[in-house]
Structures are given as C-alpha cells and as structure tokens.
Amino acid sequence: MVLxxxxxxxxxxxxxxxxxxxxxxxxxxxxxxHSRKPSEIQIFHRLKSLFNRHNNSDCRFIxxxxxxxxxxxxxxxxxxxxxxxxxxxxxxARFEVxxxxxxxxxxxxxxxxxxxxxxxxxxxxxxxxxxSELCRVTRRDICAGFFNMHAxxxxxxxxVGDYHWNALSVPRTKAFFERYASKxxxxxxxxxxxxxxxxxxxxxxxxxxFVVSL
Numbered sequence: 001m002v003l004x005x006x007x008x009x010x011x012x013x014x015x016x017x018x019x020x021x022x023x024x025x026x027x028x029x030x031x032x033x034h035s036r037k038p039s040e041i042q043i044f045h046r047l048k049s050l051f052n053r054h055n056n057s058d059c060r061f062i063x064x065x066x067x068x069x070x071x072x073x074x075x076x077x078x079x080x081x082x083x084x085x086x087x088x089x090x091x092x093a094r095f096e097v098x099x100x101x102x103x104x105x106x107x108x109x110x111x112x113x114x115x116x117x118x119x120x121x122x123x124x125x126x127x128x129x130x131x132s133e134l135c136r137v138t139r140r141d142i143c144a145g146f147f148n149m150h151a152x153x154x155x156x157x158x159x160v161g162d163y164h165w166n167a168l169s170v171p172r173t174k175a176f177f178e179r180y181a182s183k184x185x186x187x188x189x190x191x192x193x194x195x196x197x198x199x200x201x202x203x204x205x206x207x208x209x210f211v212v213s214l
Contacts, residue, residue: 068092076103100130108139116145119173120166124155127168128176135180135214142212149173149208170208177212185211 076098086095119127149168156167189207193199
C-alpha cells in the first residue's frame, strides 16, 4: 500500500531512492478483533507524519512503529552494498540495485513513493529527470524529503567532483513538480516541529518535505 525508504546502514546517504508496491494486508490478530482497521489513506498520512518527525533516510521507522506488517514495499539503490545491507535487515521487503534516472518499472506501477536525501546530491538536470521518473511510476502520492532547501528563487549549485551538495529553491522545485501534480503540500520541518510538538529548535533549518498528489 505504501512504500518506504531504504536502509542506510553502512552506506552513503546520497543515492537512496524508494518506491513501494501497492497492497495492504490487515489481519484481526494484528489489530484485535474489535479494533478498527485503518484505511489506505490513513496509513499513508501516518507514514507521512512519522517521516516528518523522524526525518531519517532509511526504512527503520516503518519497522519501529509496526507499520511494515501492513505494507508490500520495495526499495532500490545504486549501491549494491546498501542493497545487501537492507536485505539483511529487512528480509520481508524486496530491495534491488536500480537507477532513479531509469526506473525499471511500468507507468503507475506503485501507489506511493517515499524518497529522502537524494535530490540535492544530483545535478539540476538529473534532479529534474529523477522527479520525472518518480512521477511516471507513481500512481497516487510522493513524499519527498529534502535536507538543503531555501526560499529563494534560484537553485544554488555546488558541485564536488561528480557529486553535488546543492541548495534547492523551494519555489523552483515546486514549479517542476507542478508539471505532474494535482496538489502539493510543502512542510518546513522546523516550523512543523515547532507548531505540532513545541520544539524550540530543529537541527536543520533547510529540511523540507513535499507531499505531491498526482
């Protein structure tokens, strides 16, 4: 039903790309015979909330909060070491070596996509290509986590060899997603933690989450 992020164990947090295959399996034993089983949309919004609060780049929060048993999800990564580690840690899910610029999946294969700490490490051209691919293979919603954004009108590009450490423009990134989206919710993590949980400060003022409805 919802996709989840890959394990970061032993790997560079740069290239994680996440997708999840649609299926929900709720059992009476999991919820109790008198408990109300959550809907697909409720689980997606619960995952989104956890994603914002914990704002990490792996799928351990799905296991920690007991949501993994409801999901049929898969993940892919450019680094085979990350894939190996993820398979060892989360044997119930499927992990593959893959490239976000050329996702090996048909159009609208997945209902939901979670991706975290990826786009700032790509060139601007590659970022736009990756967004296009994720929108192509996702049917409903994308929850995208960014760690280095700003409110200005232009991207700030910082290339480090073949690597990037860009500061992405919120309005420009939103405008590109709008080519594919019916609705976009932008969450500034610092403001979210302050308003919802009374946090006086957040560790990263440049962290944002985009919830993109296709």
